Amino acid sequence: MHHHLILRVVTKMLVAPIILFALYVQFHGDFSPGGGFQAGVIMAVGFILYGIVYGMEKVQAVLPAWLAHKMMALGVMIYASPGVISLLLGYNFLDYRFISPHHPSHGQHWGVFVVEFGVLVTVTGVMISIYYAFASRRPAISDEEW
Amino acid sequence: MSALEIIINLLSWFFIVSGSVFVVIGAVGTIRFPDFWSRLHAASITDSAGMILLVIGMCLQAGPTLVTVKLLIIGVFLFITGPTSTHAVANAALVTGLRPPEAEGLIGAEPEPIKPEGDDDA
Numbered sequence: 001m002h003h004h005l006i007l008r009v010v011t012k013m014l015v016a017p018i019i020l021f022a023l024y025v026q027f028h029g030d031f032s033p034g035g036g037f038q039a040g041v042i043m044a045v046g047f048i049l050y051g052i053v054y055g056m057e058k059v060q061a062v063l064p065a066w067l068a069h070k071m072m073a074l075g076v077m078i079y080a081s082p083g084v085i086s087l088l089l090g091y092n093f094l095d096y097r098f099i100s101p102h103h104p105s106h107g108q109h110w111g112v113f114v115v116e117f118g119v120l121v122t123v124t125g126v127m128i129s130i131y132y133a134f135a136s137r138r139p140a141i142s143d144e145e146w
Numbered sequence: 147m148s149a150l151e152i153i154i155n156l157l158s159w160f161f162i163v164s165g166s167v168f169v170v171i172g173a174v175g176t177i178r179f180p181d182f183w184s185r186l187h188a189a190s191i192t193d194s195a196g197m198i199l200l201v202i203g204m205c206l207q208a209g210p211t212l213v214t215v216k217l218l219i220i221g222v223f224l225f226i227t228g229p230t231s232t233h234a235v236a237n238a239a240l241v242t243g244l245r246p247p248e249a250e251g252l253i254g255a256e257p258e259p260i261k262p263e264g265d266d267d268a
Contacts, residue, residue: 014223
């Protein structure tokens with residue numbers, strides 16, 4: 001029986017609800033407090049909790065460091081893509097009317113939706129990358145010395 | 147205000163006030179108790195008894211709405227995480243050799259040497 005059995009079982013129970021709550025905060029952010037930044041941090045917390053309890057190898061098998069680094073750039077690209085597309089179609093940058101020209105508020109709704117998704121991807125990637133960078137540092141003092 | 151509403155209001159205020167009393171007891175105990183273990187005991191009252199009673203009282207105030215469902219989800223979440231965090235703190239203290247003052251000299255209560263926590267299971 002493992003020493004940290006309780007922490008392991010509770011972590012297994014909580015990681016999935018944490019990620020589900022992150023998606024709720026993300027996609028319900030139009031109507032209630034929330035949005036990409038908060039949801040990204042909450043989703044990163046799910047991975048960080050898993051990494052703290054189970055170790056870096058297990059969490060990096062799920063989400064490798066290179067993927068977390070790519071997520072940072074990918075989110076910015078998702079964020080900018082509606083703006084670039086609207087530029088190419090002859091509208092202003094980040095002017096979401098191109099999505100449904102006859103009903104601009106619908107277009108703005110979906111444009112903000114895409115932009116918030118980009119924010120989610122970037123914030124998750126940044127938070128997990130910071131955690132990986134700190135947690136995989138070689139300790140300056142070995143455990144036996146204190 | 148019908149009789150049922152009055153009963154529900156009284157019940158919810160009973161739960162909210164008693165939950166607040168538990169939170170205050172936990173806060174005072176965390177400051178006033180002499181050593182680590184009794185302080186931990188007082189602190190864990192706050193997020194078990196106090197939280198549960200407050201959530202029940204708020205559920206009764208909210209009535210059969212979506213708010214009640216969210217409160218119950220929050221309650222279940224805190225019901226799992228609160229004792230777990232207390233367990234993690236107590237476990238860390240026990241592994242590093244801290245023992246209650248009353249357990250001095252008891253057989254089996256001597257601090258063991260710190261053994262490296264090998265997370266090397268399969």
